[in-house]
Amino acid sequence: MTGFAIETAGLSKRFRAQMAVDGIDLAVPSGSVFGFLGPNGSGKTTTIRMLLGLVAASSGSARVLGTDMPRGVGSVLPRVGALVEGPAFLPFLSGAANLRRFDAADRSAGGRSRPARVADALDRVGLSHAADKKVHAYSLGMKQRLGLANALLVPRDLLVLDEPTNGLDPQGTREVRNLIRSLAGDGTTVFVSSHLLAEVEQICTHVGVMRAGRLVTQGTLDDFRSTGAVSVRLQTPDVADARAVLARLGLTVDAPAGTPARAGGPADATRLVTARLDATPPEAVVAALVAAGVRVRGFEAAHASLEQRFVELTGEGFDVVQ
Amino acid sequence: MRDQSSRTQNSTASRTFSRWIPAIVAPIVIGVGVILVPMQATAAVDLPDKTPAELVQFAAESPAQPLSGTIEQRSELGLPDLSGLTGALGGAGGDGSSAPAAASSADLEQLLSLALGSHTARVYLDGPNARLQVLDPLAERNVYRNADGVWIYDSAEKAATHITVDQAAVEALKAELQTGHADAGAGAEMPTPEAMLDQALARLDESTAVTVGTDALVAGRAAYELVLTPRDSGTLVGQISVAIDGQTGTALAASVTARGADTPAFSIAFTDVTFAAPDPAVFAFTPPAGTAVTEKPIPVPTAAELQQAKAEAGSGDAGSVDSAAKPVLHGTGWTTVVELPAGALGAPASGPLDTVTQPVDGGRVLTTSLVTVLFTSDGRAFAGAVDVATLQAAASAPAASSGR
Amino acid sequence: MRAERRGSTAALFGSELLTLFRRRRTVALLAALALIPVLIGVAIRLAGDAGSGRGPAFLDQITNNGLFVGVTAIIVAIPLFLPLTIGVVAGDTIAGEASHGTLRYLLIAPAGRLRLLAVKYLSAGVFCLAASLTVVVVGTLVGWALFPIGPVTLLSGSTVSVGEGLLRLLGIAAYVCVSLLGLSAIGLFLSTLTTVPVGAMAATAILAVVAQIIGALPQLDWLHPWLFSEHWLGFADLLRDPVQWASFADNALLQAGYILVFGALACGRFLTKDILS
Numbered sequence A: 001m002t003g004f005a006i007e008t009a010g011l012s013k014r015f016r017a018q019m020a021v022d023g024i025d026l027a028v029p030s031g032s033v034f035g036f037l038g039p040n041g042s043g044k045t046t047t048i049r050m051l052l053g054l055v056a057a058s059s060g061s062a063r064v065l066g067t068d069m070p071r072g073v074g075s076v077l078p079r080v081g082a083l084v085e086g087p088a089f090l091p092f093l094s095g096a097a098n099l100r101r102f103d104a105a106d107r108s109a110g111g112r113s114r115p116a117r118v119a120d121a122l123d124r125v126g127l128s129h130a131a132d133k134k135v136h137a138y139s140l141g142m143k144q145r146l147g148l149a150n151a152l153l154v155p156r157d158l159l160v161l162d163e164p165t166n167g168l169d170p171q172g173t174r175e176v177r178n179l180i181r182s183l184a185g186d187g188t189t190v191f192v193s194s195h196l197l198a199e200v201e202q203i204c205t206h207v208g209v210m211r212a213g214r215l216v217t218q219g220t221l222d223d224f225r226s227t228g229a230v231s232v233r234l235q236t237p238d239v240a241d242a243r244a245v246l247a248r249l250g251l252t253v254d255a256p257a258g259t260p261a262r263a264g265g266p267a268d269a270t271r272l273v274t275a276r277l278d279a280t281p282p283e284a285v286v287a288a289l290v291a292a293g294v295r296v297r298g299f300e301a302a303h304a305s306l307e308q309r310f311v312e313l314t315g316e317g318f319d320v321v322q
Numbered sequence B: 001m002r003d004q005s006s007r008t009q010n011s012t013a014s015r016t017f018s019r020w021i022p023a024i025v026a027p028i029v030i031g032v033g034v035i036l037v038p039m040q041a042t043a044a045v046d047l048p049d050k051t052p053a054e055l056v057q058f059a060a061e062s063p064a065q066p067l068s069g070t071i072e073q074r075s076e077l078g079l080p081d082l083s084g085l086t087g088a089l090g091g092a093g094g095d096g097s098s099a100p101a102a103a104s105s106a107d108l109e110q111l112l113s114l115a116l117g118s119h120t121a122r123v124y125l126d127g128p129n130a131r132l133q134v135l136d137p138l139a140e141r142n143v144y145r146n147a148d149g150v151w152i153y154d155s156a157e158k159a160a161t162h163i164t165v166d167q168a169a170v171e172a173l174k175a176e177l178q179t180g181h182a183d184a185g186a187g188a189e190m191p192t193p194e195a196m197l198d199q200a201l202a203r204l205d206e207s208t209a210v211t212v213g214t215d216a217l218v219a220g221r222a223a224y225e226l227v228l229t230p231r232d233s234g235t236l237v238g239q240i241s242v243a244i245d246g247q248t249g250t251a252l253a254a255s256v257t258a259r260g261a262d263t264p265a266f267s268i269a270f271t272d273v274t275f276a277a278p279d280p281a282v283f284a285f286t287p288p289a290g291t292a293v294t295e296k297p298i299p300v301p302t303a304a305e306l307q308q309a310k311a312e313a314g315s316g317d318a319g320s321v322d323s324a325a326k327p328v329l330h331g332t333g334w335t336t337v338v339e340l341p342a343g344a345l346g347a348p349a350s351g352p353l354d355t356v357t358q359p360v361d362g363g364r365v366l367t368t369s370l371v372t373v374l375f376t377s378d379g380r381a382f383a384g385a386v387d388v389a390t391l392q393a394a395a396s397a398p399a400a401s402s403g404r
Numbered sequence C: 001m002r003a004e005r006r007g008s009t010a011a012l013f014g015s016e017l018l019t020l021f022r023r024r025r026t027v028a029l030l031a032a033l034a035l036i037p038v039l040i041g042v043a044i045r046l047a048g049d050a051g052s053g054r055g056p057a058f059l060d061q062i063t064n065n066g067l068f069v070g071v072t073a074i075i076v077a078i079p080l081f082l083p084l085t086i087g088v089v090a091g092d093t094i095a096g097e098a099s100h101g102t103l104r105y106l107l108i109a110p111a112g113r114l115r116l117l118a119v120k121y122l123s124a125g126v127f128c129l130a131a132s133l134t135v136v137v138v139g140t141l142v143g144w145a146l147f148p149i150g151p152v153t154l155l156s157g158s159t160v161s162v163g164e165g166l167l168r169l170l171g172i173a174a175y176v177c178v179s180l181l182g183l184s185a186i187g188l189f190l191s192t193l194t195t196v197p198v199g200a201m202a203a204t205a206i207l208a209v210v211a212q213i214i215g216a217l218p219q220l221d222w223l224h225p226w227l228f229s230e231h232w233l234g235f236a237d238l239l240r241d242p243v244q245w246a247s248f249a250d251n252a253l254l255q256a257g258y259i260l261v262f263g264a265l266a267c268g269r270f271l272t273k274d275i276l277s
């Protein structure tokens, strides 16, 4: 499929006085794994609810798989698997019975193949053994897995996963990662919101970042990272010399003094010096350092981490905006 | 893009609105239905015009039709709780707690509430057979009239009363009267029914304006309305209206409105009626197992007894012991006051009667919107469709006391 | 395509019924209803006839004919117990799903909002039938076990065979079921207003009580024909001879009016509602 799996124009949602989502223009390319990032309360889940027709937009429009939402709910949603704000099941039914119920709600899913579909989905998330256990006896991670199984009941063109690895054990997290990779390999578009930036970094091809209801950036992961400055991390005992050389080269050196790599070490202990590399090529920096007799014990020039970029875009403050 | 977003906003709003349309339309549809259906029921109907006399004759001459239907009886007489009253009267009438007295008290209560209460009932008529089926909540009262006599059955009391008339005695009486009075009858000129009716209407006209009201639909049938308005302003009765089926001449509704009131104090009307012989099974009654059955044969007087009674009535024999308990009439027409001498009711019942009456000069009074009853301190009772003052006047009139 | 669609709506309805009746709470509600005729039967069996005129109508008939246990139980259950259970089930329809969060997953399955609402209402209707049948059937079985069974004396004083008596009992169950459909529609609407099912349940049950209180006040008699509880005791018309179907029809019409109005309100609310739970 070509074009965009999700496209919004000026999509907004107002809760009384508060703009939970404020005029976002999302563009999620078909076949991409799109990481949808943002601090708590920035409007990710609200956006997802609008995309799935659960919530009516206050203004703006959304197209999912080429169809206007929420008008196309009936025709589009069978092709969309979703996990919205955590899994939810009737606690007094077994996992399998819950899946059968959701599957029966889907008009396009035939009844004859229902047991096979449910068994398949449970198998995919490793819940076959707990299929007949009542959901109230499920652990947090088991519920999360069951939620994923529900999203995978039928082959989907688009998966919308709101924090899919929440509460999963390391194996589960890795499974989900592999699952998303394999689904994406089959051409399924995955729209995943997550706070685990390491996860996102590993699986996503694209990212979008929300802040206080606005989409502050979106694009490919590589673009996202390369827009940030490259920095050098130098490990040396000669901190003062190194700082002088770097300053002479026109680099912005971080922090007033080099951070000791190991606190309380001997005088020639290795310390870390970081600086922002602007236009200067890294090899020139190394050459200058060596020429000045600085003992270079480690040198790395790299783009800022996703976390740094994220914090740059969404602010340092810990308090939830709004 | 601004364009698109505002357009989608509009369409969202209109979709939101469109989803509330059924919720707006449903009550309107129901409201219109509720208004239209009765309007249809009261839609103008036009029957061939009749004069009051023609209408009365039409009703009188139409043969009784087999029918089944539902009647609604609504009574807003302003009567207090009847059970206390009838209990008091019935108890006072008998000599204490003997079984017949209790039974007659229950019967009186039953008949009063049948006649004056508010209820819905089914009526079945077919020649000599008739049935009144009063549909009480979770209970039922029935009056059956069939070849077997009259049965009154009350499901709540699980009691049945069987009223029988000795058919043979009635036949004998008829035969005897015919032979015995053949000569007397031959002497008098038999008036034609028309003449009798005219005479009756003429007499009625003195006290009452008889008019034909507007035709209306009653129980879905076009009906004439006969309106009787008392000319005498001394009566509490403002108007009596009777609806007469334009096709069969059967009375379909009747209502009595108090003077000055807008709504009838008492009304009885068919809400649906079918003029076809009902299934004969509806008239059959056998008391179910476990029912207390009271047999009440009605004595048929012989011709001689009848003759004697007639003679007594004619002579107005004040000395007769029986006549002490006989009612006396004061006045004529609508303001007629009935006096029950002290013997008829026994001592003025205290207790229950007090709760439903108010003290006035000379006794206690029971007022309803149509009828007033005065119980004088000396044990007499006066009743009439008049105000208290008229009753008090009758009570203090010398004629009344001379009657005793 | 059409056939397939209709088939799947039946599947959703079936799954809804399965969910409803497999739920322990539903079973407990029905068991509580079944307890009413059991208690009546056992009490009368142990204590003997209460004597005519005391207790609910038909109570004094039970010792003669066990078939009246069911009728008596219906009379006892109709003012409070039946509306209470209907309130629980109807009030839970949408609000219960919302509180569990399963509403959003049903809607993105997608169940379709109108379709889901219809299926929810239908299953509440089935519960109404199950509830009234439970009272009548358990009552009949209890009566059969504890008392003699024989031809049934109707209110009119005539007597019908046991077979016809049973048929009329089924008719009463149908009448009571119809009587409760209006209340179910109110419960459904209230259920779309909240995500707290207990609120909708309580509101529905309270409305049922309020309607009956208003129905008992003669000062408000202009309002009486409009009360959904107006004909609740009219099932006695099935125990008359001949059967008075008029009240069955009046009741059905009244309930249909309630279904129409509150169904439309529920649609308006549910189709425009933001699902935020």
Ligand SMILES: Nc1ncnc2c1ncn2[C@@H]1O[C@H](COP(=O)(O)OP(=O)(O)OP(=O)(O)O)[C@@H](O)[C@H]1O
Pocket (backbone or CB within 6 Å): A015, A020, A038, A039, A040, A041, A042, A043, A044, A045, A046, A047, A322, C276
């Ligand atoms: N039902 C609601 N009523 C009012 N405001 C709401 C409601 N739901 C969400 N909001 C507000 O909308 C904003 C966005 O919430 P949303 O759930 O979309 O955030 P999120 O990005 O998913 O956060 P998180 O990372 O914690 O899941 C928040 O400020 C929240 O307070």
Ligand SMILES: [Mg+2]
Pocket (backbone or CB within 6 Å): A044, A045, A046, A085, A162
């Ligand atoms: Mg969220």
